[in-house]
Amino acid sequence: MSDSKTTGSQPDGSATGLRCIIVTPESTVLDVRAQFVALPLFDGQRGVGRGHAPFIGRLGSGEVRIIGDQAAAEGTVIRTFVEGGFVEVGHDSVTIITQRAIPSNKIDAEQARLDFEKVHAAVATGDEAIAAKMQAEETARAKLRAAQNAQ
């Protein structure tokens, strides 16, 4: 994969849509052309289409929805659960850099529910432990939601 394609800031008139890439420390999980991408930023969802003003944002835990490019496969939605990380939006590219990315339909919903209940039931004392618990709970909830959406 060449970097020049993704980092080129000049919008290419001939191409349509966005190039959406999801990178984890182990590999490049996804590299597709998309029409629209919905991102779970740390404070809520944000949609990005072609020509969006460039930004770098922090991601929370949640589902990335990628609506496929018309030319490639119209209306196909790719749902991927990501756990934190960053997103870099250029004029015609969206790069998601995250430590963990799982396709939503590969999440075991039952396991996600058990994990959520376990985190939810845990008792935390002290500010740091409470903050950690809240974070873990939020992640577990987002994972469970992603699993349910995929069903």
Added chain:
Amino acid sequence: MAKARALDRRRRSVKNIRKITRTMELIATARFKKAMDRSVAARDYTSRLTKILHNIARSGAGIVHPLLDVRPTKRAAVLVLTGNRGLCGGYNSNTIRQSMGVLGQWRSEGVSSHVAVSGKRGISALKFRGINMAEHYTTFDDKPDFEAVQQIGAGYLAAYAAGEIDRLDVVYTQFHSIARQSAETETLLPLKPPEPVGELAQATRASQEYEFFPFAESILEEILPASFLSRLFKCFLDAAVSEQVARMVAMKAATENAGGLIKDLSRRYNRARQSQITGEIMEILGGVEALKS
């Protein structure tokens, strides 16, 4: 006959050993290719993180973070990455020698060290040298898992933030190319801001002005630990690739050496057999001559 038979037995055992080393060479080659692919796949993450860091630096936000602060070293952590198995040439011994140098240096400076070792070979070698190990891991083989590395890294980050350690050095075998790997000591904490590289540097020049959500400092706070973890992961990946290359080269040399031995033994065996036959013929001729007279 005794000598020829002994030579033949030896030749057979060398042949068996050659089969084993040849198989090990093939396995190491296959594993090396897989480990190399993983290592290449992981590069993208690091380069993209670096790019974001540069964009933050360009935005005018000062790169200030506790992980970047250099403070006087009172307690140093040393992580040594070796293999679980031997038969890979100087791979393990070079890393162990390098780590002994680092530990010796800290001792001479009066700095206490927190030693963690990955790999059975390293664990037994350091134990033999009387080094107290705080942690040891034997779960990392040719496919290091990011989650496992992340746990170790998170431990170091917490210890660094709490002031329990002032520095982290990783001793591992860096992979330069198939022909060259070297045991290196890399200081991961305090973190060095990454340097721009070739294509990325050009891309940064041409890149657009970014907005930051929520703000540059907050992203920096998240990105530096991620950058540290990816560097630590790279060390594990490099060590895995280097181990396989080292084993591949060592086993190739062993196979070639066995081939040479077999050739030599065959020659000696044939000579011994021939001289034995000559001896027997002489005996028969001697007997015939004796009967004649």
